[in-house]
Amino acid sequence: GESVGLHLPTLSVQEGDNSIINCAYSNSASDYFIWYKQESGKGPQFIIDIRSNMDKRQGQRVTVLLNKTVKHLSLQIAATQPGDSAVYFCAENGYGGATNKLIFGTGTLLAVQP
Amino acid sequence: DTEVTQTPKHLVMGMTNKKSLKCEQHMGHRAMYWYKQKAKKPPELMFVYSYEKLSINESVPSRFSPECPNSSLLNLHLHALQPEDSALYLCASSQGGGREQFFGPGTRLTVL
Numbered sequence: 513g514e515s516v517g518l519h520l521p522t523l524s525v526q527e528g529d530n531s532i533i534n535c536a537y538s539n540s541a542s543d544y545f546i547w548y549k550q551e552s553g554k555g556p557q558f559i560i561d562i563r564s565n566m567d568k569r570q571g572q573r574v575t576v577l578l579n580k581t582v583k584h585l586s587l588q589i590a591a592t593q594p595g596d597s598a599v600y601f602c603a604e605n606g607y608g609g610a611t612n613k614l615i616f617g618t619g620t621l622l623a624v625q626p
Numbered sequence: 627d628t629e630v631t632q633t634p635k636h637l638v639m640g641m642t643n644k645k646s647l648k649c650e651q652h653m654g655h656r657a658m659y660w661y662k663q664k665a666k667k668p669p670e671l672m673f674v675y676s677y678e679k680l681s682i683n684e685s686v687p688s689r690f691s692p693e694c695p696n697s698s699l700l701n702l703h704l705h706a707l708q709p710e711d712s713a714l715y716l717c718a719s720s721q722g723g724g725r726e727q728f729f730g731p732g733t734r735l736t737v738l
Contacts, residue, residue, distance in 0.1 A: 554732070
């Protein structure tokens with residue numbers, strides 16, 4: 513992803529609305545993708561993952577969609593709550609699982625308005 | 627136990643000091659990682675240990691020295707750091723390649 517300097521891309525939503533956070537990944541050989549949530553002052557927290565043999569996976573209030581044709585990943589959060597406010601990072605395993613290396617996207621700040 | 631712990635939470639050090647960051651996990655994970663994260667940026671990989679052996683060094687300056695004493699512990703020894711090394715240092719662990727990495731809360735390092 514392209515750096516945006518000191519300012520993270522920001523998505524502002526109203527409490528109760530659905531949120532969609534997008535991510536473009538870089539390596540067509542990637543076969544594993546993860547979404548992390550990072551709250552201020554904390555380490556990244558695993559949300560959901562998906563392998564490249566799937567195009568959709570659902571968790572509790574979250575859904576990840578994978579479009580390998582255009583190398584695009586999205587995270588949908590249903591009924592967004594103030595506690596969802598955080599920076600969200602997508603990550604890909606870049607080398608098709610041959611190494612333990614994850615490549616992180618630049619991140620999106622989700623701001624939930626009460 | 628599904629937690630990665632890191633100590634200390636905060637560290638302030640001078641450029642001539644020697645200090646160490648510690649990380650511990652008891653999930654039986656065989657891969658452990660050090661990342662550096664600057665404000666408003668994604669984590670940047672520094673080192674990967676797999677089965678207690680260093681498998682990836684992302685061209686990190688030698689003033690950062692990792693150590694894996696056993697499968698549960700990971701240290702990062704710091705010496706002669708620069709102010710630009712100030713950042714959040716994150717430890718993570720995983721069962722192996724192609725699996726989710728679990729992160730600790732990080733150590734907030736300030737170099738004066």
